[in-house]
Amino acid sequence: xxxxxxxxxxxxxxxxxxxxxxxxxxxxxxxxxxxxxxxxxxxxxxxxxxxxxxxxxxxxxxxxxxxxxxxxxxxxxxxxxxxxxxxxxxxxxxxxxxxxxxxxxxxxxxxxxxxxxxxxxxxxxxxxxxxxxxxxxxxxxxxxxxxxxxxxxxxxxxxxxxxxxxxxxxxxxxxxxxxxxxxxxxxxxxxxxxxxxxxxxxxxxxxxxxxxxxxxxxxxxxxxxxxxxxxxxxxxxxxxxxxxxxxxxxxxxxxxxxxxxxxxxxxxxxxxxxxxxxxxxxxxxxxxxxxxxxxx
Amino acid sequence: xxxxxxxxxxxxxxxxxxxxxxxxxxxxxxxxxxxxxxxxxxxxxxxxxxxxxxxxxxxxxxxxxxxxxxxxxxxxxxxxxxxxxxxxxxxxxxxxxxxxxxxxxxxxxxxxxxxxxxxxxxxxxxxxxxxxxxxxxxxxxxxxxxxxxxxxxxxxxxxxxxxxxxxxxxxxxxxxxxxxxxx
Numbered sequence: 001x002x003x004x005x006x007x008x009x010x011x012x013x014x015x016x017x018x019x020x021x022x023x024x025x026x027x028x029x030x031x032x033x034x035x036x037x038x039x040x041x042x043x044x045x046x047x048x049x050x051x052x053x054x055x056x057x058x059x060x061x062x063x064x065x066x067x068x069x070x071x072x073x074x075x076x077x078x079x080x081x082x083x084x085x086x087x088x089x090x091x092x093x094x095x096x097x098x099x100x101x102x103x104x105x106x107x108x109x110x111x112x113x114x115x116x117x118x119x120x121x122x123x124x125x126x127x128x129x130x131x132x133x134x135x136x137x138x139x140x141x142x143x144x145x146x147x148x149x150x151x152x153x154x155x156x157x158x159x160x161x162x163x164x165x166x167x168x169x170x171x172x173x174x175x176x177x178x179x180x181x182x183x184x185x186x187x188x189x190x191x192x193x194x195x196x197x198x199x200x201x202x203x204x205x206x207x208x209x210x211x212x213x214x215x216x217x218x219x220x221x222x223x224x225x226x227x228x229x230x231x232x233x234x235x236x237x238x239x240x241x242x243x244x245x246x247x248x249x250x251x252x253x254x255x256x257x258x259x260x261x262x263x264x265x266x267x268x269x270x271x272x273x274x275x276x277x278x279x280x281x282x283x284x285x286x287x288x289x290x291x292x293x294x295x296x
Numbered sequence: 297x298x299x300x301x302x303x304x305x306x307x308x309x310x311x312x313x314x315x316x317x318x319x320x321x322x323x324x325x326x327x328x329x330x331x332x333x334x335x336x337x338x339x340x341x342x343x344x345x346x347x348x349x350x351x352x353x354x355x356x357x358x359x360x361x362x363x364x365x366x367x368x369x370x371x372x373x374x375x376x377x378x379x380x381x382x383x384x385x386x387x388x389x390x391x392x393x394x395x396x397x398x399x400x401x402x403x404x405x406x407x408x409x410x411x412x413x414x415x416x417x418x419x420x421x422x423x424x425x426x427x428x429x430x431x432x433x434x435x436x437x438x439x440x441x442x443x444x445x446x447x448x449x450x451x452x453x454x455x456x457x458x459x460x461x462x463x464x465x466x467x468x469x470x471x472x473x474x475x476x477x478x479x
Contacts, residue, residue, distance in 0.1 A: 025369075025370035026369040026370040029391065030372075030395040032373065033392035037388030037392055040388050041438040050381060054382060139383060140336065141337065141350045141351070141383065143435045143442045143447065144385065144435045144442075148337075189442040209446070210446045211442070
């Protein structure tokens with residue numbers, strides 16, 4: 001449709017001025033936008049209040065919508081299943097066979113672990129989550145990977161807490177509103193997690209790539225010891241993430257590391273657990289030695 | 297095409313002698329629809345990669361192409377501000393990009409007043425591609441480090457989603473002009 005010619009509204013002074021100020025406002029808005037952008041890129045924490053208020057205000061509706069999510073995604077999986085069922089059944093059968101073997105190994109390990117812990121008189125650390133809540137949204141159209149959960153400061157969530165699903169680590173809390181909080185997902189290009197290989201403890205970092213995968217970079221150089229299928233867990237260095245949480249599994253190798261797929265797809269998880277802040281305990285103070293007294 | 301609606305409902309949107317469109321509805325619908333599109337990050341899709349098209353931006357372009365001049369040229373910054381609150385981009389990113397888009401679309405309107413839908417789609421595709429690419433650069437400036445390859449599926453989805461969005465805008469345009477106010 002052709003535009004009504006708004007630019008030359010005739011002899012009406014009022015219409016002419018209105019038009020003129022419209023353009024002035026548009027350009028002024030542009031300039032203000034540039035200023036906002038400079039402020040917010042220079043300081044990532046700027047405008048946190050505005051964003052959390054916005055997230056809090058939409059949290060109730062988003063919580064309702066999150067309940068419907070599992071159902072709607074199952075529909076798509078059902079449709080896709082018609083095309084992939086044969087290959088998938090074969091794969092699943094193979095995995096079950098492998099899984100049985102692994103399970104037996106695990107049982108042995110658990111038993112050994114319990115025995116060793118009993119020897120050291122260690123108790124299982126208190127790992128109860130701060131709160132278990134729903135994922136209620138994610139920035140699905142921006143290239144940054146943030147998600148929103150339906151619990152905030154009122155439920156005891158604090159900045160820096162790790163968030164995990166039953167399958168593994170999802171991300172970490174970076175902004176907290178009163179009843180919602182924003183996570184930095186593992187796959188965000190800004191996220192970097194100290195990790196190790198589950199089997200032998202080779203150290204490295206898992207950096208998000210922004211496309212749903214993470215890049216594993218090893219701390220050591222030389223021959224790349226990783227293989228597709230290796231499980232990657234948090235190493236706990238740095239003190240943000242609890243050690244030993246599953247993060248990702250390697251899918252392909254790169255010259256200096258590997259590409260890995262996070263184990264817990266945030267789209268598939270409905271409920272997540274917010275974990276208490278993990279701080280490494282300070283090394284035990286040296287025991288005071290018995291001072292030899294002068295007298296025998 | 298046979299119309300399955302009952303006749304009372306079919307008459308609903310038709311012009312009538314003593315009814316006009318409600319000005320509130322007629323003016324508020326476009327703004328509300330774009331803001332609803334901006335709320336898409338709270339929709340029940342949790343993605344580990346950017347896959348959904350930027351619905352707010354698609355709707356803005358759709359309105360501007362269906363009804364040029366309905367939005368004032370400065371509409372980019374208030375709507376962009378709202379979008380920034382939810383999109384996860386650094387605040388100010390959509391303020392700038394949407395303002396630029398509105399000014400550019402306004403210019404194109406006056407330069408090429410007669411367009412078909414194919415040309416509209418091509419123009420919208422160019423705007424979407426540019427918008428997503430610049431938004432990525434801005435996000436990277438603020439601390440991300442994603443490469444542009446990440447965007448390719450999203451650009452494809454957004455370009456294909458544009459006709460559907462334009463259709464939705466058309467429906468909303470019919471809705472906002474329903475004559476419900478008696479004179």
